[in-house]
Amino acid sequence: MKIAIIGGGVIGSLLAYxxxxxxxxxxxxxxxxxxxxxxxxxxxxxxxxxxxDPPGSLRAELCYKGNQxxxxxxxxxxxxxxxxxxxxxxxxxxxxxxxxxxxxxxxxKNGVKGIEVVGRDxxxxxxxxxxxxxxxxxxxxxxxITEPWMVAITAVKEAEKSGAELVRGDAVVxxxxxxxxxxxxxxxxxxxxxxxxxINAAGLYYHEVANIFGVPTPQVYLRKGQYILLDHKAxxxxxxxxxxxxxxxxxxxxxxxxxxxGVLLGPTxxxxxxxxxxxxxxxxxxxxEVIIAGNELVPGIAKPNWIIKSFAGLRPETQKxxxxxxxxxxxxxxxxxxxxxxxxxxxxxxxARYVIEEILERRMSINLTKRVSDKKSVPDSxxxxxxxxxxxxxxxxxxxxYGRIIxxxxxxxxxxxxxxxxxxxxxxxxxxxxxxxxxxxxxGGFCTWKIAKILARELKIQLSEVRLNEEGxxxxxxxxxx
Amino acid sequence: MIxxxxxxxxxxxxxxxxxxAALSASRAGVRVTLLEREKKTGGVLNQCIHHGFGxxxxxxxxxxxxxxxxxxxxxxxxxxKVISESYVRxxxxxxxxxxxxxxxxxxxxxxxxxxxxxxxxERPFGALQIPGDRPAGIYVAGLAQRMVNLxxxxxxxxxxxxxxxxxxxxxxxxxxxxxxxxLGVVERxxxxxxxxxxxVQCLEDYDIPxxxxxxVVEVRGNKRLEKVLVSExxxxxxxxxxxxxxxxxxTLILSAGLIPQVEDLGENLEIDAINRGFAVSNTCETNVPGxxxxxxxxxxxxxxxxxxxxxxxxxxxxxxxxxxxxxxSKRIPVIRGKNVGxxxxxxxxxxxxxxxxxxLKKPMDKGxxxxxxxxxxxxxxxxxxxxMINFVVNRDKLQELKGPVKxxxxx
Numbered sequence: 001m002k003i004a005i006i007g008g009g010v011i012g013s014l015l016a017y018x019x020x021x022x023x024x025x026x027x028x029x030x031x032x033x034x035x036x037x038x039x040x041x042x043x044x045x046x047x048x049x050x051x052x053d054p055p056g057s058l059r060a061e062l063c064y065k066g067n068q069x070x071x072x073x074x075x076x077x078x079x080x081x082x083x084x085x086x087x088x089x090x091x092x093x094x095x096x097x098x099x100x101x102x103x104x105x106x107x108x109k110n111g112v113k114g115i116e117v118v119g120r121d122x123x124x125x126x127x128x129x130x131x132x133x134x135x136x137x138x139x140x141x142x143x144x145i146t147e148p149w150m151v152a153i154t155a156v157k158e159a160e161k162s163g164a165e166l167v168r169g170d171a172v173v174x175x176x177x178x179x180x181x182x183x184x185x186x187x188x189x190x191x192x193x194x195x196x197x198x199i200n201a202a203g204l205y206y207h208e209v210a211n212i213f214g215v216p217t218p219q220v221y222l223r224k225g226q227y228i229l230l231d232h233k234a235x236x237x238x239x240x241x242x243x244x245x246x247x248x249x250x251x252x253x254x255x256x257x258x259x260x261x262g263v264l265l266g267p268t269x270x271x272x273x274x275x276x277x278x279x280x281x282x283x284x285x286x287x288x289e290v291i292i293a294g295n296e297l298v299p300g301i302a303k304p305n306w307i308i309k310s311f312a313g314l315r316p317e318t319q320k321x322x323x324x325x326x327x328x329x330x331x332x333x334x335x336x337x338x339x340x341x342x343x344x345x346x347x348x349x350x351x352a353r354y355v356i357e358e359i360l361e362r363r364m365s366i367n368l369t370k371r372v373s374d375k376k377s378v379p380d381s382x383x384x385x386x387x388x389x390x391x392x393x394x395x396x397x398x399x400x401x402y403g404r405i406i407x408x409x410x411x412x413x414x415x416x417x418x419x420x421x422x423x424x425x426x427x428x429x430x431x432x433x434x435x436x437x438x439x440x441x442x443x444g445g446f447c448t449w450k451i452a453k454i455l456a457r458e459l460k461i462q463l464s465e466v467r468l469n470e471e472g473x474x475x476x477x478x479x480x481x482x
Numbered sequence: 483m484i485x486x487x488x489x490x491x492x493x494x495x496x497x498x499x500x501x502x503a504a505l506s507a508s509r510a511g512v513r514v515t516l517l518e519r520e521k522k523t524g525g526v527l528n529q530c531i532h533h534g535f536g537x538x539x540x541x542x543x544x545x546x547x548x549x550x551x552x553x554x555x556x557x558x559x560x561x562x563k564v565i566s567e568s569y570v571r572x573x574x575x576x577x578x579x580x581x582x583x584x585x586x587x588x589x590x591x592x593x594x595x596x597x598x599x600x601x602x603x604e605r606p607f608g609a610l611q612i613p614g615d616r617p618a619g620i621y622v623a624g625l626a627q628r629m630v631n632l633x634x635x636x637x638x639x640x641x642x643x644x645x646x647x648x649x650x651x652x653x654x655x656x657x658x659x660x661x662x663x664x665l666g667v668v669e670r671x672x673x674x675x676x677x678x679x680x681x682v683q684c685l686e687d688y689d690i691p692x693x694x695x696x697x698v699v700e701v702r703g704n705k706r707l708e709k710v711l712v713s714e715x716x717x718x719x720x721x722x723x724x725x726x727x728x729x730x731x732x733t734l735i736l737s738a739g740l741i742p743q744v745e746d747l748g749e750n751l752e753i754d755a756i757n758r759g760f761a762v763s764n765t766c767e768t769n770v771p772g773x774x775x776x777x778x779x780x781x782x783x784x785x786x787x788x789x790x791x792x793x794x795x796x797x798x799x800x801x802x803x804x805x806x807x808x809x810x811s812k813r814i815p816v817i818r819g820k821n822v823g824x825x826x827x828x829x830x831x832x833x834x835x836x837x838x839x840x841x842l843k844k845p846m847d848k849g850x851x852x853x854x855x856x857x858x859x860x861x862x863x864x865x866x867x868x869x870m871i872n873f874v875v876n877r878d879k880l881q882e883l884k885g886p887v888k889x890x891x892x893x
Contacts (some may be wrong), residue, residue, distance in 0.1 A: 229608065231745075232745075232746075233745065278704065280615070280616065281613065281614050281615045281616075281702075282613045282614065282616075283613045284611075284613045284699075286613070287611050287613060304609075305609075305741075305758075307608065307609050307611065308606055308608045308609055309606070309607075309608030309609075310608055310611060310613075311616060384583065389484055389571075389581060389583075389588050389590075390484065390588075392583060392588055393483060393484050393587055393588040396583075396585065396586075396587050396588065397587070400585035400586070401585070403567075403583050403584050403585040403586065403587060403588070404567055404584075404585045405519070405567075405569035405583060408519065408569065411569070411571070413583075441603070441606075441745070442603045442604070442606060443606035443607065443608055444606075444625075445603055445604045445606055445622045445624060445625055446603065448625055449625060449628050449629055449633060453633070463633065463635045464635065467618070468617075468618035469618075470705065471705075472704075472705035472706060473617065473618035473705045473706060474618065474706065475618055475619075475637070476629060476635040476636060476637060476638075477635075477636045477637060477638045477639060477732075478635070478636055479634050479635060479636070480630055480634050480635065480636050480660050481634060
């Protein structure tokens with residue numbers, strides 16, 4: 001049995017990981033040069049509590065389950081997970097309090113445990129900088145944060161250890177369907193991949209990929225979210241994730257601590273009028289909106305001096321606003337895991353299990369046999385920043401490069417960068433997402449040239465071939481003097 | 483194993499301020515250890531291969547690397563211990579205990595006094611809140627300078643420079659000399675941010691336009707930067723509609739201000755809100771006894787000569803603590819009056835000479851610096867914010883000083 005997964009975002013990657021526990025051959029095809037760099041990269045990075053999604057929806061069914069599965073993932077994959085807890089804040093007025101009660105009862109219907117409405121004293125104790133306007137909040141202790149791209153990157157790495165084939169920098173551009181089944185996938189490079197089952201987890205492009213094979217899927221709409229990243233200093237002002245009350249537009253603009261110690265503000269929620277999946281541009285209005293909203297929740301948090309980056313991400317949606325996870329009647333070996341909007345990151349682990357248990361095993365009656373558990377080595381997640389001096393000293397004794405700090409802001413050593421490159425980072429951003437080098441307050445001002453030189457050395461390329469991210473993003477133009 | 487070291491004066495940062503501090507402390511006869519994060523000391527001087535440094539400190543015009551080389555040679559003569567490629571992970575300011583990571587291993591260092599000379603960093607693109615795409619081809623000026631001057635690599639073919647700070651002006655000339663086309667320097671203020679001599683020598687001499695009261699309002703490019711939208715702005719920096727113009731460039735160089743590096747360097751150190759650097763007295767001491775700071779982490783200076791001179795003073799005063807010389811710890815606050823922006827020092831300790839550095843808030847054809855309490859009136863002709871007004875007050879004049887001292891500039 002061979003399964004081809006199209007798309008190496010958090011969904012495709014966790015699918016590969018979960019499937020690697022079964023006796024199947026897996027090939028994962030990612031068009032970018034690294035994993036988790038599409039939808040997975042630019043979102044709020046929240047492991048949501050599960051109380052917000054409409055009861056009865058797939059989102060509701062899979063969100064809280066996903067949240068709970070992160071515990072195991074964090075342990076097995078060594079992905080960062082921090083259960084910061086969250087507050088959905090409300091003013092002392094009838095309308096707000098009704099919405100808060102509604103959230104609480106939705107949460108209960110969704111089977112979420114441990115949520116409660118708290119008052120001003122509680123808020124003041126745990127979030128003293130929160131705006132005084134808010135006197136009540138829904139407190140959810142198990143809401144957390146993670147590094148979405150690292151979930152994808154570590155998941156595929158583990159899948160690869162079990163034999164999964166990873167194809168990068170190559171996209172599915174065609175294929176052959178005969179007798180109601182996909183026979184093979186045609187890649188951009190010319191390669192053909194035959195598989196028994198195709199899983200379409202192409203993120204923003206799920207509709208396009210399905211179209212190639214004549215599989216009808218609901219129309220995709222793109223929603224843009226603009227964000228601002230704040231300096232580590234801002235984390236002195238906020239410890240939990242702070243949500244405003246949700247509206248029909250979504251969960252609103254939040255204040256979110258990030259795993260590496262910064263704070264994220266945003267996102268906006270804008271419907272793109274056309275299908276423009278490459279459009280991750282920011283706008284003046286968007287940036288302003290995010291700043292205003294951040295200051296409304298935590299006055300003074302969006303200090304101009306603390307703003308170090310603005311960016312935007314896109315999310316695929318359908319009119320129904322629910323996940324679209326279906327096997328096709330028309331093309332019998334084709335499964336689409338699409339429209340994974342919020343809380344897609346949270347639900348990702350349970351989506352992977354849902355695809356296997358509900359779609360493949362139950363609806364498609366495929367018999368999958370569990371692998372006799374093969375002992376995998378524990379992933380190495382050593383970071384200088386998170387280790388104590390004795391541990392670092394021991395590392396340096398074996399490899400001095402652990403003592404050569406390249407990114408000063410985030411305390412990232414040369415050894416960590418080299419390891420990231422050997423594990424698949426191919427660009428400045430690739431190194432950044434895997435190691436956090438360049439993520440800090442100087443935004444690579446000091447370390448970009450060092451990382452560029454390490455990339456050139458390790459990949460045996462010229463400096464002028466070093467890219468910011470994808471092909472066509474070379475940082476340098478050539479030599480000053482030959 | 484973690485090695486433990488002891489030293490009298492520990493200098494953190496081996497740029498101009500740090501090397502000068504290490505040198506003066508060591509000349510005063512105390513043991514000095516200097517921590518430098520790069521392989522080589524010198525800091526940003528190493529990549530400033532143009533000349534114009536040292537006129538005051540060495541009475542000689544030097545290039546950046548020459549200036550750094552001289553300081554390093556003198557440090558060698560005075561046996562300053564340099565630990566290169568060292569990263570300071572934690573400073574306990576109270577006990578003067580520092581944790582360091584380096585390729586040689588992990589160290590802890592117990593010092594008797596510490597001089598912080600950590601310099602400044604560049605304001606990153608993201609801080610400018612410029613909307614648009616996020617393509618490759620946007621560099622802070624220091625990064626571009628490093629790549630061109632030391633790594634033999636050009637950033638692109640056609641460039642626009644945002645911000646007229648000195649490094650931006652100098653890069654305009656450098657890139658032009660190396661064969662790139664520089665379409666202009668865009669400055670949102672109505673006057674240049676860098677030294678007048680750099681405007682003349684780097685732009686005017688090469689016919690590079692300076693767009694004052696203009697800013698970048700959008701960047702576009704699918705993968706690599708393709709074009710940049712520039713707009714005229716009013717006095718509140720609000721873009722004026724109808725004045726927008728696209729520049730087709732593959733490179734945008736940012737020279738949009740330096741930020742003193744004061745974060746994560748130990749608790750309880752007071753910051754001067756306007757300078758955005760450590761609040762120090764004229765002895766270069768911070769509010770924590772025995773912790774000194776000098777150079778661009780105190781305020782962004784216009785000349786490296788001033789930075790080195792301040793470092794020198796910091797080293798001297800740090801060595802006095804080590805030798806346990808009796809010292810007054812009186813700190814009289816300095817108050818900014820009219821037209822005074824950046825101002826060093828933040829406090830006056832009356833037993834030392836007082837060096838004053840002022841950045842004006844706006845350009846003036848004529849003006850007078852007034853310090854009523856000290857009976858000082860210093861007239862000047864043509865002052866601009868980019869060039870510091872600098873003078874020394876003899877300590878004899880400070881002896882009777884009580885209560886805050888106000889410094890103002892009258893037009």
